[in-house]
Amino acid sequence: MAIAYRQQIxxxxxxxLWKIEETAEDLYKQLQLDETEKAYTKKLSKSKRYLHWLGTRVLLRKMLGTEEYIDCKADSHGKPYLVSLPYHISLSHSFDYAAVMISKTSPVGIDIEQIKDKVERIAHKFMKPAELGFLEDKNIINQLYVCWCAKEAVYKCYGQKEVSFADNITxxxxxxxxxxxxxxxxxKGAININYQVGYLQYEDYMIGYVKG
Structure with missing residues (x-):
């Protein structure tokens, strides 16, 4: 499968976005991994998480246009970064899709989620009462997914733990x-940052994306 959707910001x-239609073996063959990554993938084998991990790395390779080894690590907050390439990155996945965002100049954040009705049951956990108040009845499920994906994208872009979606992101x-x-x-405390967050409904998925 080639790239399913690509947007220049x-x-x-x-x-x-990459639609994961390949087997894990097919995706694995497209990657060069070091021994630590090979050991990590063995722990994930035969799970959807394994396909997601492989899918995001294959997509990252395609976007960067390289077949060389890409040294992708995670910092102490869990934010992925490239050791030897001058790009900020963000990775996400949901069911059949992997999503990757890259930038040469600024931190980025992306989130993709498959749209399901159950989001209404947990809305109070990530939304303020004032935010729940501006939801439109006819679009409430889609709008809630925009809100979740937007807050997740901001969280990833900011790149530090201990941020509450309900308390710290408005x-x-x-x-x-x-x-x-x-x-x-x-x-959060003395930190106040404004973001413009893009969002896109793609098939039955919602994507939120932001550049810092």
Whole structure:
């Protein structure tokens, strides 16, 4: 499978989706891994998580246009980074899709989620009462997924632990469109950062993406 969707954000930033239709063996053959990564993948074998891990790495390789080894590590907060390439990256996956966002200039965050009705049951866990108040009845499921993906993208872009979606990330009111943007604010102690978060409904998935 080739890249299913690709969007250029600006001259230095883009994201893409990969529909995982290959077997784990086919994906594995497209990668060069060091011994630590090989040992890690053995722990994930025969699980959907294994396919997701492989899918994001194959997509990252395609986006960077290289067949050479890519040294991708995670920092102490779990944020992935490239050891020897000048790109900020963010990775996500959900069911049949992998998503990767890269930028030469700024931190980025991306999240992809398959849209399901059950999100309504947990909305109070990641939304403020004021945010729940601007939801539209006719689009409530889609809008809740935009909110979740936007907050997750901001969290990944900021790149540090101990951030509460409900307490530390605030979304301004927006009207749902299939492809649009909204305003978000991250506030924690003395930290106050404004973000413009893009979102896209792709098939039965929602994607949120942001550049810091």
């Amino acid at each position: 600006d001259d230095d930033t883009e994201f893409a 979304l301004l009111p927006f009207t749902f469109q299939h492809h649009d943007a909204l305003q978000a604010k991250l506030h």
